[in-house]
Amino acid sequence: MTRTDADGALDEALALVSRTPDGGGHRAAPWQRARETAARAGTGVRARTHRVALADAHGEVLAAPLDALGDLPSFDTSAMDGWAVAGPGPWSIRPGEGVLAGAEPPAPLADGEAVRIATGARIPVDTSAVIRSEHARESGTQLYAARPVSTGQDIRPRGQECRSGDLLLPAGSLVTPAVLGLAAAAGYDELLTRPRPRVEVLVLGDELLTEGLPHDGLIRDALSPMLGPWLTRLGAEVVSTRRLGDDPDGAEALLAAVTGSTADLIVTTGGTASGPVDHVHPVLERAGAELLVDGVAVRPGHPMLLARLGDRTDGRHVVGLPGNPLAAVSGLLTLAEPLLRALAGRRQRPRYTVSVEGDVHGHPYDTRLVPVLLTDEHAVPLHYNGPAMLRGVAAADALAVVPPHGVRSGQDVEVLDLPWASGGCFT
Numbered sequence: 001m002t003r004t005d006a007d008g009a010l011d012e013a014l015a016l017v018s019r020t021p022d023g024g025g026h027r028a029a030p031w032q033r034a035r036e037t038a039a040r041a042g043t044g045v046r047a048r049t050h051r052v053a054l055a056d057a058h059g060e061v062l063a064a065p066l067d068a069l070g071d072l073p074s075f076d077t078s079a080m081d082g083w084a085v086a087g088p089g090p091w092s093i094r095p096g097e098g099v100l101a102g103a104e105p106p107a108p109l110a111d112g113e114a115v116r117i118a119t120g121a122r123i124p125v126d127t128s129a130v131i132r133s134e135h136a137r138e139s140g141t142q143l144y145a146a147r148p149v150s151t152g153q154d155i156r157p158r159g160q161e162c163r164s165g166d167l168l169l170p171a172g173s174l175v176t177p178a179v180l181g182l183a184a185a186a187g188y189d190e191l192l193t194r195p196r197p198r199v200e201v202l203v204l205g206d207e208l209l210t211e212g213l214p215h216d217g218l219i220r221d222a223l224s225p226m227l228g229p230w231l232t233r234l235g236a237e238v239v240s241t242r243r244l245g246d247d248p249d250g251a252e253a254l255l256a257a258v259t260g261s262t263a264d265l266i267v268t269t270g271g272t273a274s275g276p277v278d279h280v281h282p283v284l285e286r287a288g289a290e291l292l293v294d295g296v297a298v299r300p301g302h303p304m305l306l307a308r309l310g311d312r313t314d315g316r317h318v319v320g321l322p323g324n325p326l327a328a329v330s331g332l333l334t335l336a337e338p339l340l341r342a343l344a345g346r347r348q349r350p351r352y353t354v355s356v357e358g359d360v361h362g363h364p365y366d367t368r369l370v371p372v373l374l375t376d377e378h379a380v381p382l383h384y385n386g387p388a389m390l391r392g393v394a395a396a397d398a399l400a401v402v403p404p405h406g407v408r409s410g411q412d413v414e415v416l417d418l419p420w421a422s423g424g425c426f427t
């Protein structure tokens with residue numbers, strides 16, 4: 001389904017009136033629509049570009065087409081170790097060590113002459129073919145071919161891969177390791193790319209310990225160690241991860257961070273619900289932020305939110321993740337992933353489905369995201385998938401998108417690959 005800007009405007013308008021007057025419940029956006037809203041929010045931001053050394057461009061997106069700076073190969077070159085020959089055989093062998101890769105230009109070949117040549121070496125002028133060493137026989141100063149020789153064989157002609165000015169890759173291509181290799185081969189030292197979106201992470205909560213065993217009602221902070229690397233795998237540059245308290249000082253610090261940050265995206269965790277110390281909504285209101293998504297019809301994670309500070313083209317964004325750890329993962333994949341993808345200028349990977357092994361019960365109205373293992377043929381749902389648990393997702397390859405009312409064994413479900421399981425670029 002193609003959605004228009006008008007649909008987007010409607011979503012945004014619905015989100016703006018989503019909170020009830022008493023500040024309680026949320027009008028939850030359908031899961032797929034929330035993802036589209038997040039992607040559209042990122043697409044709306046004016047793209048930044050920078051020129052970076054090849055080594056630093058990995059995982060970014062080309063901001064300009066990659067054009068051939070010259071012909072490739074830039075000279076006629078031997079495709080094999082063997083003999084360059086001129087005319088029909090047998091040939092008289094030119095004395096000496098032969099032509100090596102990277103050496104000075106060789107002297108032209110005379111008709112009936114052969115010279116030893118290495119793979120990648122320049123082809124002497126007037127060469128008619130290269131004969132692989134295993135297909136030739138030396139007898140004294142004469143060379144004989146062991147099989148018929150065709151003109152031009154095993155010669156890579158100049159410009160075979162591209163001519164100067166050819167389009168090698170369009171703008172918008174992801175800089176993969178293969179692209180780095182192509183760019184280097186084509187003579188690039190730097191690339192014009194879109195920088196990774198900069199992300200600041202703020203972890204809220206007074207009950208969080210940074211080391212040791214949980215004790216006395218306090219728990220370990222599971223989100224700080226998880227979110228930085230996860231966001232990096234989603235293509236972000238994580239500039240900082242900080243913890244803030246639930247007290248009024250924490251709320252002021254949150255307000256200062258939200259209004260003062262220079263990051264493209266602020267990710268908060270916790271404080272999204274309507275408890276006495278849940279500061280995220282009041283702080284966003286004080287900051288004048290516009291709520292684009294305020295609650296999503298997904299379990300776990302339904303209190304997640306997306307807000308914009310500033311205008312559509314120059315704005316910065318806030319993704320509020322719920323504090324329950326698997327609910328935070330759900331928010332990461334539902335809102336942060338499409339937003340970051342769009343901010344970085346990357347394309348969406350094709351969506352796909354896998355048949356599920358075993359029945360998976362559904363929520364009556366909402367989408368469920370359930371950790372699954374992927375086998376060759378099936379998605380196998382994992383236990384320990386409650387909102388406060390990471391045990392299931394830590395063993396998972398993907399999250400299955402389970403529609404309301406669930407799926408029966410053998411039915412197809414959409415799956416969202418976890419970034420490390422899909423072999424993404426961002427290691």
Ligand SMILES: Nc1nc2c(c(=O)[nH]1)N[C@H]1C(S)=C(S)[C@@H](COP(=O)(O)OP(=O)(O)OC[C@H]3O[C@@H](n4cnc5c(N)ncnc54)[C@H](O)[C@@H]3O)O[C@H]1N2
Nearest residue numbers: 205220221222223270271272273278303321322323324327
């Ligand atoms: N009256 C209602 N209460 C709650 C609702 C609701 O709709 N109405 N929604 C529930 C759901 S669902 C979720 S999810 C949580 C969302 O809560 P918050 O985002 O406000 O998060 P907190 O209350 O701060 O924490 C919830 C839970 O998660 C633990 N937590 C928080 N941060 C971390 C962390 N960094 N590492 C590990 N665990 C963390 C925290 O201790 C709480 O147990 O609200 C429900 N309540």
Ligand code: MOO
Nearest residue numbers: 300301302327387
């Ligand atoms: O949405 Mo909450 O995430 O169920 O725990």
